[in-house]
Amino acid sequence: MTDVVIRGGFVVTPGGIERVDVAVDDQSIAAIDGELPAGLSEIDARGLHVLPGVIDVHVHFNEPGHESWEGAATGSRALAAGGGTVFFDMPLNSIPCTVNAHEFDRKRQALEAASITDFGLWGGLTPQSLDQMEELAARGVVGFKAFMCESGLPEFPRADEETLLAGMRIASQVGLPVAVHAESDGMTRALTRRHGAATPAAFLASRPLDAELDAIRTVLAIARETGARLHIVHVSSGSGVALAAAARASGVDVSIETCPHYLFFTAADLESLGTIAKCAPPLREDLEQDALWNAVASGSVDIIGSDHSPAEPSMKQCAFGAAWGGIAGAQSTLPVMLDRGAHARGVPLPRLASLLAGNPASRFRIQRKGALQVGLDADMVLVDLEASSMLRAEDLLQRHAFSPYVGHSFQGLVRRTIRRGETIILDGRVVSEARGRFVRPALTQ
Numbered sequence: 001m002t003d004v005v006i007r008g009g010f011v012v013t014p015g016g017i018e019r020v021d022v023a024v025d026d027q028s029i030a031a032i033d034g035e036l037p038a039g040l041s042e043i044d045a046r047g048l049h050v051l052p053g054v055i056d057v058h059v060h061f062n063e064p065g066h067e068s069w070e071g072a073a074t075g076s077r078a079l080a081a082g083g084g085t086v087f088f089d090m091p092l093n094s095i096p097c098t099v100n101a102h103e104f105d106r107k108r109q110a111l112e113a114a115s116i117t118d119f120g121l122w123g124g125l126t127p128q129s130l131d132q133m134e135e136l137a138a139r140g141v142v143g144f145k146a147f148m149c150e151s152g153l154p155e156f157p158r159a160d161e162e163t164l165l166a167g168m169r170i171a172s173q174v175g176l177p178v179a180v181h182a183e184s185d186g187m188t189r190a191l192t193r194r195h196g197a198a199t200p201a202a203f204l205a206s207r208p209l210d211a212e213l214d215a216i217r218t219v220l221a222i223a224r225e226t227g228a229r230l231h232i233v234h235v236s237s238g239s240g241v242a243l244a245a246a247a248r249a250s251g252v253d254v255s256i257e258t259c260p261h262y263l264f265f266t267a268a269d270l271e272s273l274g275t276i277a278k279c280a281p282p283l284r285e286d287l288e289q290d291a292l293w294n295a296v297a298s299g300s301v302d303i304i305g306s307d308h309s310p311a312e313p314s315m316k317q318c319a320f321g322a323a324w325g326g327i328a329g330a331q332s333t334l335p336v337m338l339d340r341g342a343h344a345r346g347v348p349l350p351r352l353a354s355l356l357a358g359n360p361a362s363r364f365r366i367q368r369k370g371a372l373q374v375g376l377d378a379d380m381v382l383v384d385l386e387a388s389s390m391l392r393a394e395d396l397l398q399r400h401a402f403s404p405y406v407g408h409s410f411q412g413l414v415r416r417t418i419r420r421g422e423t424i425i426l427d428g429r430v431v432s433e434a435r436g437r438f439v440r441p442a443l444t445q
Helices: 072-081 101-114 130-139 161-174 185-195 200-206 209-226 238-249 260-264 267-277 286-298 333-345 349-363
Strands: 004-013 016-025 028-033 041-044 049-052 054-059 084-089 118-121 144-147 178-181 230-232 254-258 380-390 409-419 422-426
Touching: 004 349, 004 380, 016 349, 049 349, 054 072, 054 333, 054 349, 072 084, 072 101, 072 409, 072 422, 084 380, 084 409, 101 118, 101 130, 130 161, 144 161, 161 178, 161 209, 178 209, 185 200, 185 209, 200 267, 209 230, 209 238, 238 254, 238 286, 254 286, 260 286, 260 333, 286 333, 333 349, 333 380, 333 409
Parallel strands: 004 041, 004 049, 054 084, 084 118, 144 178, 178 230, 230 254
Antiparallel strands: 004 016, 016 028, 049 380, 380 409, 409 422
């Protein structure tokens, strides 16, 4: 007798949607079929859709060192409440940042003690960390993160073109991707001197679309020269996606990530919302957002990551120019994609499952995750596509109940999140404190 049977749900697989049962045994999917024998326990999924658990490849849970901004305990619970079962934590804003094996070990230990979801870790690519990259690869990082402009933290300096060239050669040798924040440092510095950044309008002028496109062109050329696997994070624009997609078609090994906030909010919202919607790259105009949605639907975009980057409320509830540039949204990724993607734009659920789980698992070579398939980990989320709900501050499980999504209604409600066969979230509540596990790319196993 299997451990758990999920009964009668509409199961979303790469091949389509079918009303079947799912059996779970020893934390893995044991069977997917029309009507399976009884399990030791059973979950009634009738009327619900069953999707693979969200793999969020881009979060800043900041532990150790900045747990007052967000930690793995609260961050992983928020992620799980939004249907997430795995996250990849960025090397900043931990203090110290994850740029060597010692800090990797400290972070892994801290997250194993706190997270209720499984997790992987990014390493840093900075001018000072080049000689640490091979050891980080041996430890099991999913890849290396670099900033082409200033990161906002002096502990994580930007990688100039020389550093990127050297770092991407090393990454190519060890077979790991490089994730790049693509904004031109020269352009953003010059335009900030000219316009300042004290108001939403000045901030938008200081970080224009051209700064993103210029940086994307530069890093695509370096990826072509080095043969590195490039992952461009939080592309904010349809134009940026088009550049990267054209390079991919010509042979560059590049994957493209965007974020829910670029698909939900526009530059006009930054004017009305203020600091809570401040991020970099900034929100774009309606036409770029429409082009970005088209790229999501067509398959040009590979991955949706939250770029959950919160801070203490005082760092947002202040003058605009001094405010932290980051959006708290790990709990809202799947609701945004169901509401604005599946319902509003007709994006098929198998496509959403690929963006949120399948492509992250395959791109970063996490073998047992990413799909509802026999033999893989039983990571899944049960959603009610017909239910609507308004996000309230008290619904947020992150450390600070402060998000631009609060007050918005979403059609598509997460009912249950299951990590390796165990329910960890039920109707917005944490129901298991069992700790998550560290995952690493198959390449380094």
